[in-house]
Amino acid sequence: MPEPAGWWRAVTLLALGQMRRRPAAFVGLAVALFLAVATLTLFGSLFAADITAPAAARKATTGPSLMVIAGAFGEIAVLVAFFVVVNALGFAVRQQHREVALLRTIAATPRQARRLVRGQVVVTTLLAAAPGWAVGAAVAQGFLAELQRRGMAAPGVRVPGTPIPMLVALAGALAVGLAASAVAARRISRMAPAAALTASSTEHGRTGTLRLLAAIGALVGGCLLLRLAATRSAEQVDKAGQAALLSSLVLLVAVALAGPLAARFLAAALGSPVRALAPGAGWLADANLRGYARRLSSAVVPVALLVGLSGTMLIMTSTAEHAAGAAASSVTSATDVWLRQIELALLVCFAAVSTVNTLVAVTAERRREFALLRLLGATRSQLLRMLSTEAVLTTAVGVLLGAAVAGTASAAFSTAVSGSPVPSLPVAGCCWIAAGATALTVPGILATGLRAVRGPAAELVGGGRD
Template structure:
């Protein structure tokens, strides 16, 4: 019965699972590609392997795989939240007719598992192509043996599917708490009620994550110059942990951080600015859901770029460790991978959030607002959301790169690549505002009277 319900929900609400499918597809493809690299030097003479520059294929694949799984879990948790919101009322109704929390969790795990199976084959094919392209790039830079080759991807694809399945089902179990923790009546009421304040458990988890991030920053900052690679690993892990804290505390942080930005909008644009600010501050959960992926994208990207700039600036004499040209290239490749996950999370989140507001847009138009007025308000909301995501991501970046710079150079002031950071800011704006406007335009295609009663 649970399997049948899971299949029917996927068929009824494909848009709700699109973001999850995209994130899981990228996860399967990336883990397949990295797993395929592990066996690429099989049969290559040891002397040839010793001549390569850099850490070697095994360490490269391991480092990339570790960060991929962590970020994939983070993004899957976020996108699963939207899949849950699209069917929240259905799940709440199931609980009122005696479905147990265990059955709800099983249903959500089945949905996540089916999504993984749907993307497994295309993900494996994409991963195989990516492995060959990445290996060729490594060989071009003398970072892999010339005779290394990707013989086959099936074993790696099976492992990638299993790992992604574990990530997805774990994220589904955690997400299910939103509908299984309240009583059935409270869950049903929440499906149409206002945004609740973050619970004690969520805030406690955010505090623990913040403390863990602080501990990792201390570990990174106290590494000696000879262990700058370890400082880099601890810094990147601290970035993920601190962004997790931001995500957990988002419903509390977002309205607080929006207040000063909103006041500026109200002053400059008394009409649309007031409405945009009121919409954002009135729905803390919706605002936090939009801000978190932007903070993820900008925080990870800016941290990686600043770490690379700091490491290159610190290089004096023969480069080694994190200051080598090969390591800098690897960080750029890792930045591209993390940026892809962040972009998927941002796009799918904004599209889902905007699509959920069809009835709100219809009511505004029935009350006299024109389509152009609604789009102007949404453009301001999107700009404010992007600014808030950049602010939170920037704060995480400032904390983490200060620790890394202390370890790498002895100076807490990092070397900030201004051009790269400007591109990151521009990317956040270009991903946010046009996406929201395009999704809103699609949501307002139908006559408002047809949507207002839904």
């Protein structure tokens, strides 16, 4: 069916209007796309530097080439970027749920609704491109200089002045964003118009069959990658590490897909002692978390992503150092550790953005719920105690899921490098990861909750404010 005349102009104006009206809803998406552009620019620049380097310069260094380093870092970064962008865009779409549903009721087709979301992704990506290019290019220069200082790149290698890495980064970020838009807009675009208007205030009780099948497929894929990592020889530490890290990401995807089931189970297990310790706020927090398992899953998955990826990297690094011992030179060991620390910092940046954006969005969505509780007699202090309890439970569930993924992936890596499935566990580092997840989760929920409980309750329940 051909589009009416002026449809594209109307869609563009509507997309921009929504972004101006709800800029906070697109902040997380913009930051995620900025990181994607910067990361792709960084590794694209290293790739270009390796291609344009003289043959003598390539032979003058030992160890992995710039192309290998860029490829190893880039493949994981792109997958994590996609994960984070899907999450951020999903909340941006949910913030516009009513407007998109209203468009559906006045004869907008599902394809037109998806085009609206795609238009917003394209605009946000273009806005994030310039700062992403600048940061990525600057980091590429510094990263190359540090590699040269460590003897991993020849002194004569330079980042070329070609714009090709930036254009490739923009194309890659657009591809990630458009793929994410197809995932994020799927539910609202396929829903019947009348049902879409009421869907934002309800939650489905069951996880869809397709989602469960996808979760099972991701779980099987993660197990195959675990087997691949565990069966690598001790001389193939890098390949075992990449397979283990990729398996942790795939297993986290399985956790995200089966999140409502896993989150409901863990919340029920942890909720009983909380209800005993805090009969009032604990009972209400436990009821909220178990009654809204999908919402809990949305909050838990980024925490699990942060803990799972950073924990896997930290434990693998410790295990590799322990297994190497005196067999590896100090220079090689220090360089390997440094490269893993850089990769860990990059993954933590993506995961932290996803965690903060998700928790802020999930809590802000509950304004009407908080207003209704206030009308029923709850005070602001009681609501904040309930939120504090929910934040602690959410953190605990996310940390447990992330720790399970990190432990499984690290055991496969340890089997490859030492022959034992028991990895070397840096207790202090793991405690810091759990503390960091808590520091991002609890203050983020409480700060957003303080803002969400402000304002006249009757007006918020009636939908007078947004």
